[in-house]
Structures are given as structure tokens and as C-alpha cells.
Amino acid sequence: DAGVTQSPTHLIKTRGQQVTLRCSPKSGHDTVSWYQQALGQGPQFIFQYYEEEERQRGNFPDRFSGHQFPNYSSELNVNALLLGDSALYLCASSLAAVFGRSNTFGSGTRLTVV
Amino acid sequence: SQQGEEDPQALSIQEGENATMNCSYKTSINNLQWYRQNSGRGLVHLILIRSNEREKHSGRLRVTLDTSKKSSSLLITASRAADTASYFCATDAQGTASKLTFGTGTRLQVTL
Numbered sequence: 001d002a003g004v005t006q007s008p009t010h011l012i013k014t015r016g017q018q019v020t021l022r023c024s025p026k027s028g029h030d031t032v033s034w035y036q037q038a039l040g041q042g043p044q045f046i047f048q049y050y051e052e053e054e055r056q057r058g059n060f061p062d063r064f065s066g067h068q069f070p071n072y073s074s075e076l077n078v079n080a081l082l083l084g085d086s087a088l089y090l091c092a093s094s095l096a097a098v099f100g101r102s103n104t105f106g107s108g109t110r111l112t113v114v
Numbered sequence: 115s116q117q118g119e120e121d122p123q124a125l126s127i128q129e130g131e132n133a134t135m136n137c138s139y140k141t142s143i144n145n146l147q148w149y150r151q152n153s154g155r156g157l158v159h160l161i162l163i164r165s166n167e168r169e170k171h172s173g174r175l176r177v178t179l180d181t182s183k184k185s186s187s188l189l190i191t192a193s194r195a196a197d198t199a200s201y202f203c204a205t206d207a208q209g210t211a212s213k214l215t216f217g218t219g220t221r222l223q224v225t226l
Contacts, residue, residue, distance in 0.1 A: 004156075031212070033213075037154075041219075042204075043202075043216045044216070045213045045214060045215070058213065088155075090156065092157075102159045103157075104159065105157040105158070105159075106156050107155050108155060110154075
């Protein structure tokens with residue numbers, strides 16, 4: 001049973017560019033959440049997708065956007081990259097129907113903006 | 115912003131000793147979860163405790179929750195070198211596994 005798969009594992013981008021990160025949820029999960037983890041910090045919630053719609057959003061600017069596809073996979077897009085966007089981006093999946101559930105996290109994408 | 119803080123920020127113990135980490139949070143919760151992270155990679159879910167529970171066990175892990183003090187503790191008994199990692203508590207205010215709010219983490223080093 002495959003867990004959460006994220007691609008790519010590492011990425012280097014130049015300031016001002018745009019980036020797309022991808023996530024395939026754990027088999028049977030229908031909800032995907034994205035987190036940003038700066039070095040030495042805990043993860044911070046970016047947004048969550050369910051039924052192909054953004055359901056909740058954290059305190060992140062509109063430069064951060066996402067999408068969920070019919071097969072439940074998801075993309076995170078960041079436009080006009082800033083040096084401060086350098087971080088580990090984590091995708092987590094869960095099943096909406098199960099209340100009080102935990103998340104399954106992927107191994108993350110390490111984004112470096114230079 | 116982070117929900118709360120973990121204490122201590124770093125902990126170094128010898129193999130076989132017990133490790134205790136504490137977590138404080140700020141708002142009402144549905145449940146609190148503990149995760150482990152090795153070398154800045156993905157998070158591994160360890161244990162979930164609901165707001166109406168006071169203590170929970172899973173193998174060598176023991177978690178307590180005191181909602182009146184808005185605090186939780188994670189005890190790892192008989193630590194092993196493989197337990198070396200960062201440990202995070204995360205609160206779920208809604209019980210929907212959405213918008214988890216993480217603490218700042220405790221870095222645990224277990225030496226031989």
C-alpha cells in the first residue's frame with residue numbers, strides 16, 4: 001500500500017520564478033493538505049483540498065495556489081518566488097469521512113530559492 | 115504562527131534512558147497528535163489523543179493530555195539510538211485532520 005508520494009524531492013529555483021510541486025495521496029485517502037516547514041521550525045499549514053476545492057487556508061499570500069485532480073492528487077503552485085519561500089514543503093493526506101483522524105505525510109520537497 | 119511550544123528544545127540522553135517531552139498549546143482542541151521527523155524529511159504519525167482522554171499508550175510511548183493546563187507530554191521509555199529525531203506535537207481544533215497547528219519541536223539525541 002503506497003504512502004504519500006511527493007515530487008520532486010529537491011528543487012532549486014531563482015527568485016521571481018514559478019514552481020509546481022506534486023503530491024499523490026495514500027491509497028484510499030481523498031483529502032490533501034500542504035504544509036511549509038522552514039529550517040528549524042514546525043510545519044505551517046498552507047491549505048487543504050477536498051472534492052477538488054480549497055476548503056481551508058492558512059496565513060499564506062495568494063502567490064500560493066493549488067489544485068486537486070479527480071484522482072485526488074494535488075499540486076502546489078508558488079508564483080514570484082522569494083528567498084523566504086525556501087523550505088521543505090510537505091503534503092499530507094487523510095480520509096474525510098473519518099472524524100478525529102490523523103494525517104499521513106510524504107517525505108517532502110526541499111525547495112531552495114536563490 | 116505556531117500553536118505552542120515544546121520543551122525542551124533539545125534533549126540528549128543515553129540509550130536505555132527515558133525521554134520526556136512537553137508541549138503547550140493555546141486554544142481549545144479536538145485532539146492532539148505527536149509526530150516524529152528524521153533529518154528534516156517527512157513526518158511520521160506516532161499517536162493521537164482525543165480531548166476527552168487523559169492518557170494513552172502505544173508500545174514504548176506514553177502520552178498524557180491536560181486540557182485544563184493546555185499541555186501534553188510524550189514519554190519514550192527505554193530509548194534507542196533509532197529514536198534520534200525531532201518530535202512535534204500538533205493540535206487539531208476541528209477533529210478533521212485539517213489545519214494541524216504544530217509546535218516548534220524537540221530535537222532528541224540518543225547516544226550509545
